[in-house]
Amino acid sequence: MRNTFCKAPLWECNDELVRVAQGEIPADLVIRHADLVCVTTHEILPDTDIAVACGRVAYLGIGGRTAEHCIGENTVVVDATGLVAAPGLMDSHIHVESAMVGVSEYARAVVPRGTTGIFCDPHEVGNVRGMRGVRAMFEDARRVPLKAMMTPPSCVPAVTGVEDTGAVVTAADIADSMGWDDVVALGEMMNFPGILSCEENAIGEVRATLAADRVVTGHFPSPDRDRALNAYVAAGVSSCHESGSFDEVLAKLRLGMYVQLRYGSAWLNLPGYLPQLVESGVDLRHCLLCSDDNHPHTLVDEGHMDRVLRAAVELGLDPVTAIQMATINCAEYFGLAHDLGSITPGKCADIVLLDDLEGFFARKVFIDGDLVAQDGHALFDVTPHEWPDWMTHTVNLGVAPTAETFRVAAPGIADGTARVRAMAIEPGDTLTRDVVVEVPVVGGALLADPSRDILKVAVFDRHHGAAGTHAFGFVTGFGIHGALAQTVSHDAHNLLVMGDNDDDMALAARTLAECGGGEVAVADGEVLALVELPVCGLMSTERVEVVAEKVARARGAWERMGCTMPSPFMTMGVMSLACVPELRLTNRGYVNCLTFETESLLAQ
Incomplete structure (x- = not known):
């Protein structure tokens, strides 16, 4: 999938990255002496240099090698001695509306916490004003550096025939949205009864998504772990955040699903299954972290994905594994690992410099190589968004x-x-x-x-x-x-x-x-x-x-x-x-x- 969220696509700047990596031309940014969280090997690489150009990583100085050859007269050099460099954190499933602000204000709250990307299902706005409202909401997102990746709402209404909403989203709407440049997947398919009964619109939405080579995110709270769950996965739904026990998580992992482990303001599911999941010793590469819903006071007072990481580590999860769940595992699931999820050559320079792997306090946050937050404060600002009257x-x-x-x-x-x-x-x-x-x-x-x-x-x-x-x-x-x-x-x-x-x-x-x-x-x-x-x-x-x-x-x-x-x-x-x-x-x-x-x- 082509990623439109980066400063420049790799095919436009790969020649420049080649020259920077070899020291022929200087980098835009060099971060020196960081302890690098290598999510591709589950290692922490001490005293690593990171050279950045065109918003992407060009070179890593590992094992005593440095990026001094990438430094020129105008290169910005950041001394990260004593800090941990991790890929930018991503929330694999979030409803921005639960924070009661638009995306630009949401970005002001979460980017300083180390969040550089969100996979956002705007089905709250969709239920009130339909896809027109969703489009209006994401116009606000374009004003901030946060990578707001849309998963358009699949269930408007959530279940047909039992409630009245302000709008309806059809399979034709979803097919159209798959051509939008900020769409990466289908929002949570809550209408699992519709999938199990092969209801035309629900199945049609999944088909339109799969035909566009996107993934279908899910919502399967049913206690059935046999025929219904198998059928749901067979339809093409490949992830789920709605799990309440270790047995549910394990059943979904065994059927090939990605499981989004949830820890939001009210839905505190992690303690209910994470200790058992760690103790079980099963492979966790299909596990992602998400918050789902956060109230504004949670974001302002406690944090976002940094809060989720702290909770996961306190419950016994290895810190590097926890970071993998909020970075590379997430990018791989959404088909974006060629650009996001790791600090490796060619990838977007979405980098968080953390104090440590316990508190996860972000000292500096870079998105596409630009410093966008420092010491818990955003370095960007936005004026209030001008919403149309019909919103x-x-x-x-x-x-x-x-x-x-x-x-x-x-x-x-x-x-x-x-x-x-x-x-x-x-x-x-x-x-x-x-x-x-x-x-x-x-x-x-x-x-x-x-x-x-x-x-x-x-x-x-x-x-x-x-x-x-x-x-x-x-x-x-x-x-x-x-x-x-x-x-x-x-x-x-x-x-x-x-x-x-x-x-x-x-x-x-x-x-x-x-x-x-x-x-x-x-x-x-x-x-x-x-x-x-x-x-x-x-x-x-x-x-x-x-x-x-x-x-x-x-x-x-x-x-x-x-x-x-x-x-x-x-x-x-x-x-x-x-x-x-x-x-x-x-x-x-x-x-x-x-x-x-x-x-x-x-x-x-």
């Missing part, structure tokens, strides 16, 4: 919510209690459980029961105005008093409202409708915290640091309201994700995500 006016409920809007009628049921289905939340994971609980019935309406941590949930179609529908359900596990609402509700990104009383739920819903979307916490008639996200109801127009502060205030509000789980807004946001087991709520009602059939609110 910033996307919340259209067609109704002004009142407390009465949230009344859940229980016709024919006497006052007392009723048995209802509820989603039981598992903190730190995307999974829910389908449980039956008893809730109060008063005046012919089903109520929340905060004394037993049973909250009411509502999902409103925010894309189709008065023609839209809404549905109710219940949830356990959050433990809050008041109400929370957000338009970040995967993947249709409809308006999701949760609370223990109708007045606070109505205030939360109205607040987001008025500001164009975002996240809000309300208690006793007071707005405790608000994160405005006017771009598709998903992203802010402010600096990532400002957004992180607002999210931190929201997190503090959650805690005051009684919630103790990590990244609760992100956990709440997947309650309507109709492709992950077991039970979810969309604007059309409950969805059984094992059978993909609708379920009634009242239990038998």
Whole structure:
């Protein structure tokens, strides 16, 4: 695959690299005396020199040899004594929108942490504004040095027939996108039931991707490790980030899949399987690292792929192996290893100078040989992106919510209690459980029961105005008093409202409708915290640091309201994700995500 993300393709500058390597002409940059992480041999090569020209590595001085012959009058020389040189880190699966900022602000947060490339699935924007919105989002990406490689959304909607989105992506759309110069793969194929049933559009998207010589990234949370998994892989889906146990990871590796080991803000899967994976002794070359979803405060306060590396090493993974999972393994999977993933001659000079292989603090970050970050700070800046109006006016409920809007009628049921289905939340994971609980019935309406941590949930179609529908359900596990609402509700990104009383739920819903979307916490008639996200109801127009502060205030509000789980807004946001087991709520009602059939609110 031709890589359009480098300063210059190799075929344009290979003659110059030849001359630099032999000392006939000077290099643009020489990094001296670094301890080089050689990901091709799993070695650390001490006191290595790296010569760079045309944005690519021209020469490595290894084993006592130096790059002094590459230094000329105008060569920039960097003394890296005491530092470790590693290839630029890459996130193999990420949704930028989860950071609540556009790609340019995302770059400001992650590049100083050593991230030089991301494989980005923009299916959040895709569900709101379709491929037109995806294209608008990536116009912002062109303004920064971060290599933002697109994997266009395959599942808009995530599962057909059970929810209403703002757009639809077809196999024809995917075929067209494969000609875009920033597309490298197909975004996660969440519609695994569609693949298993050979549904025309799902299979068509995979075929269009394979015909373009791209890989198909996956999402297979099913417990089936036999016929269904074999069929999914046989269809052409070659990776998966949705694994919850060592057995799942191993089953996928044995069938030839690349497994993306996930550690984000809320989905902390690494501890659940990495120690066993290391102890097993299996070959890890098909293992990649990814974050999937990060909230802005995680990026600002804790880091990005450097954070994932720290967690992996703390769990027992060898540091060089960990770096391989975030560099060469990733590049090889996406067919880009001829340009990315290693510090070797001819490759792009995406280089991170680290303090050590424990903290992974990036002292200097080079992308295509240009110094773009130093000591944790970006050396590039961007003005706010000018979003078109059709990307910033996307919340259209067609109704002004009142407390009465949230009344859940229980016709024919006497006052007392009723048995209802509820989603039981598992903190730190995307999974829910389908449980039956008893809730109060008063005046012919089903109520929340905060004394037993049973909250009411509502999902409103925010894309189709008065023609839209809404549905109710219940949830356990959050433990809050008041109400929370957000338009970040995967993947249709409809308006999701949760609370223990109708007045606070109505205030939360109205607040987001008025500001164009975002996240809000309300208690006793007071707005405790608000994160405005006017771009598709998903992203802010402010600096990532400002957004992180607002999210931190929201997190503090959650805690005051009684919630103790990590990244609760992100956990709440997947309650309507109709492709992950077991039970979810969309604007059309409950969805059984094992059978993909609708379920009634009242239990038998």
